[in-house]
Amino acid sequence: MxxxxxxxxxxxxxxxxxxxxxxxxxxxxxxxxxxxxxxxxxxxxxxxxxxxxxxxxxxxxxxxxxxxxxxxxxxxxxxxxxxxxxxxxxxxxxxxxxxxxxxxxxxxxTVQMHAIQTSGNCIRNTTTDQFAGVAPDEVVNPLVWAEIIRQWSTIHPEFAFLPRKFKIAISGSAQDRAATLVHDIGLIAMKDASGQIGFRVAAGGGLGRTPIVGTVIRDFLPWQHLISYLEAILRVYNRLGRRDNKYKARIKILVKESTPAQFTEWVETEFEATKNGPQLLTQAQVDAIAARFTQAAYRELPADDAGTVTFSASSGEFARWQRRNVHAHRVSGYASVSVSLKRLGMPPGDITADELDAIAELADQYTQGELRVTHEQNLVFADVEKGELPALWSDLKALGMAVPNIGLIGNIIACPGGDFCDLANAVSIPVAAAIHERFESLDYQFDIGELDLNISGCINACGHHHVGHIGILGVDKHDEEWYQITIGGAQSGMPNGTDGGTAKIGKIIGPSFARAQVADVVENLIQTYLSLRERDDERFVDVVARTGIDPFKERVYAEVN
Amino acid sequence: MPKLINRYGVVDVNGTDGWLEYTGDAGAIPAGAKVLLPLTEFREFSGTWQKHVGAKGALGVRLTPSDDPALIANDLDKLALIAVEFPAFTDGRGYSTATLLRERYGYKGELRAVGDVLRDQIFLMSRSGFTTFALRNDQSVEKALAAFNDFSSYYQHAADRFVYQHALPLAA
CATH class of the missing domain: 3.90.480.20 (Sulfite Reductase Hemoprotein; domain 2)
Structure with missing residues (x-):
């Protein structure tokens, strides 16, 4: 922290x-x-x-x-x-x-928090991997770089009135858990052959009305130049980004319309002129910022805790939670734990004041007083001793917060939608609730396996529907709420590169549906998948990649008509 | 008329500090005047204008948000004023124009924000290297002057360090 x-x-x-x-x-x-x-x-x-x-x-x-x-x-x-x-x-x-x-x-x-630049046409909150600093597959810890970006972007005088909002994400692991390729700037922190830290820089990704996977414009940017490179991108965008039409004002449109090659040339020219200026980062600056992060103190523990292993063998319920919500940690004997905020009867991501207090209590007890918030709208306890997992599970269960649905269809991402948001064309929360109810059976969810289902109440795509394995988008047709379905999207590639290793935009399966039909349509998509899959570990999104959308489309529209 | 201020106070209650804006009628600009020219006019006829205003007068350029400051980079020593237009306060291109003039091209002279210049953007404009501000008519001078002190410190380098030499490095 x-x-x-x-x-x-x-x-x-x-x-x-x-x-x-x-x-x-x-x-x-x-x-x-x-x-x-x-x-x-x-x-x-x-x-x-x-x-x-x-x-x-x-x-x-x-x-x-x-x-x-x-x-x-x-x-x-x-x-x-x-x-x-x-x-x-x-x-x-x-x-x-x-x-x-x-x-x-x-x-x-008073507790070192703010709401600076969380909205508006400026540089927004920089996001990263919820397992930053503790993930076993991490190459570079992105946290210090994220804080440097936070400081640099805070009340930056040149970039407070950009053509449109601007989002930066950074990841430093083999698997990109920050969906960097669907951000205005996506950074992957990495090391070169000599061990020097640098960044792969992508620009012009984004969701919204025109979903585009970002273009890598720099394969390796030495860390000293991070700020000057970001400024070069922002300056090109601030000067040349469209301001005549808010739907064409994001940097992705500039990159696309000017061509990625031309855009890269502009950025590189700008960068050449400024790269050795005062924005050049020094090791002393980076060290000073890194030193202000609290460090977790770890005990020496065996890789597995015997008591937890025994308990897991005796409690199927615990074992199931462990399988979905407990994640590997870089330190022996420790684990990270996801607390799912996707619960039956609660809008995705919502939490009550009492639950917040209770979670803080548990975090003090089971971690070193820290939590992480994920872009999937859940919470993570990052440093839990494996021996404590049964007790933590039981305490979470007592709060109704031990829902074992991370990575499953129940872990629905949804924006607040038409119930709250002025921009929305349609509601999101009731649609999420209907799907939640339909797939209430955990056995069924586990059988379906890994599946990201994302819902947005309008084309602004706050629910990231384009990158859901199943995406649901609320649209307005003659003042009625309708829902367009996409399949085959992915927020990032698989670490082993089997799926091409990149974010994917889902494909629209056809005409949209009435709200009452959505849960049935999702059920039909799932049934189609189950009938097509060749192995248990072939995920929904893998089947879509293998077969294309046609078998899904045929089944869904045959049932509807 | 808009009031013209800098960070120390009012420069001119009439908003111009004696500069005449050339809008197509050369007859309205007497010899010896300080004249503010649109970019195209300056690029084509700077020699003529220089002769016209003479040693007693001065030349300035008014840039629109889409004007590329690179086009006057080699002429900065001829200019006593560069005015950068903000057609709407939400149009942020002028901040980059100012930054480029100060940082890249080394302009040391007066850099004036004109147009939709409001109290709440003065701090940002000042940090981007602007030194004078032609306030929109409805703006209070007193409140605009207070705006220079909205923040006593900041994280990042910006173009004002060429003007006031008080910028702090990232997280100093």
């Missing part, structure tokens, strides 16, 4: 004071709505259906238990006793009152 210096704290405090003044000027009528809009957005505040929505940054997904307790406090004090984890490692409140938002931000600042 990064610990603020007095310098970091002063910036966050001054931002709160600035926004308090801006909010007061807006309320008094001195500042017009149009002028206040980008200001409130860059402080995380949307105007939604019922009330403003406040989006708080959880930089690269790391959060400590003091901060989680603050989330609970804010949910009770300023909201309706719950909060929502988004797909970009943020937490959202759906019911704050505008005049109290500066107070919320001031409370967050």
């Amino acid at each position: 990064y610990q603020y210096t007095a310098f970091d704290q002063s910036i966050v405090d001054q931002r709160v004071a600035q926004f308090r003044d801006q909010t007061e000027r807006f309320i008094s009528g001195e500042l017009g709505g149009e002028e206040f809009k980008p200001i409130r957005l860059q402080n995380g505040l949307y105007v939604q259906k019922h009330a403003p929505m406040l989006r708080v940054a959880i930089p690269y997904g790391l959060v400590n238990t003091k901060q989680v307790r603050m989330f609970a406090h804010i949910a009770r004090e300023y909201d309706h006793n719950y909060a929502h984890f988004s797909t970009r490692q943020n937490i959202q409140y759906n019911w704050p009152e505008l005049h109290r938002v500066p107070d919320i931000l001031a409370e967050l600042a």
Whole structure:
């Protein structure tokens, strides 16, 4: 966990004071709505259906238990006793009152948190792998680089009014768990033959109306040049990105329309002129930032805990949870644990104030007081001793939070949709609930195996539907809610490269469906898959890659018609 | 008229500091004047204009957001003013224009933000290397002057270090 210096704290405090003044000027009528809009957005505040929505940054997904307790406090004090984890490692409140938002931000600042640039046409919260620093397949720990990007991008004067929003993701593992190729900039931290750290840089990926997999524009950028290279990309985009049409304003359109080769040339020219300027990072700077991260202290433990192994053999329920929600750790005797926020009867990613407090309690007890928030809208305990797994499971179970559905169809990613969001064409939460109910049987979920099902309530694609193995998109047809289905998407490649090793955009199977049909359609897709799969470990998405979408299409539309 | 300020106070309540804007009527620009020219006019006729305004006058260029500052990179010593236009405060291209002029091309003179120049963007503009600000008519001078101090510190290098030499490195 990064610990603020007095310098970091002063910036966050001054931002709160600035926004308090801006909010007061807006309320008094001195500042017009149009002028206040980008200001409130860059402080995380949307105007939604019922009330403003406040989006708080959880930089690269790391959060400590003091901060989680603050989330609970804010949910009770300023909201309706719950909060929502988004797909970009943020937490959202759906019911704050505008005049109290500066107070919320001031409370967050007391625990080193903020809502700076969580919305608006600026550089947003940088996201990363939820297992950063603890994953066994990690080559470079991306956390320090993510913090450097956070600092550099915070209130960057040149890039506060970009053509459109700008999202950066970074991963440092063999498997890209940060979906870097569907971001405006996707960075893979790696080492060259001499062991020097550098980055593979991709640009122009994104979802939304025009889903595009990013183009790698640099195979290896030495770490010293990270900031100047990012600035080169941003400067080219800021000057040349389209501003005439908000649907064509993302960097992906510039990369595509100018051609990736031309875009790369512009960036490289810009970079050549600035690469040895003051933005050049030094080892001392990187070390200083790295030193401000707390380090977990590990005990020497055997690779497996005998008690846990025995318990697992006797409890099928525990074994199942272990199989889905417990993940390998780079340190012997430790594991990472996912807490699924995809529960029957709860919207995906939602959590109550009491649950937040309870989770903080457990994190203090079973980890070193830290949690991670995932882009799949779940939580992770990163440093659990394997001997403690049965006790943690039992405590989570008592809270109803030991749902063993990570990686399964029950782990639905969904945006808040039409129930809350002003942009949405259709609801997401009730669709997720209907699918949840349909696939309530865990045996069935385990039989289906790995499957990402993602739902977005509109083409802005906050639910990342394009990269779901099954993607569901809410569309508006004559003022009615309809749903378009895609299959075969993937947020990243498999580490062994068997699937081409890249993110994939799903293919639309055909005309859209009424809300009441969606669960049946998903069921038909699953049945088709089960009848086609050749081995138990051939995943849904593998079958789609092998057979194409036709068999799925035929079955689904034959049933509907 | 918009008021013209810098970070230390009001430069000119009439917003121009004596600069005349050339809008196609050369007769309106007397000899010895300080004249602000559109980019195309400057590129084609800078010699003529230089003779016209003479040693007592001065030349400036007004850049629109899409104008490439590289086109005046070799003429910066002829210019006493570069004005960068913000047609809307949400159009952020001017920040990159200013950064390029300061960082890349080494412009040391007055860099003026004109157009939709508002209190809430002054801090960012100042950090990007602007030194004077022609405030939109409805803006309070007092509040705009306070905006230079919205933040006492910042993380990243920016073009203002060529102007005030007070920028701090990343996480200093």
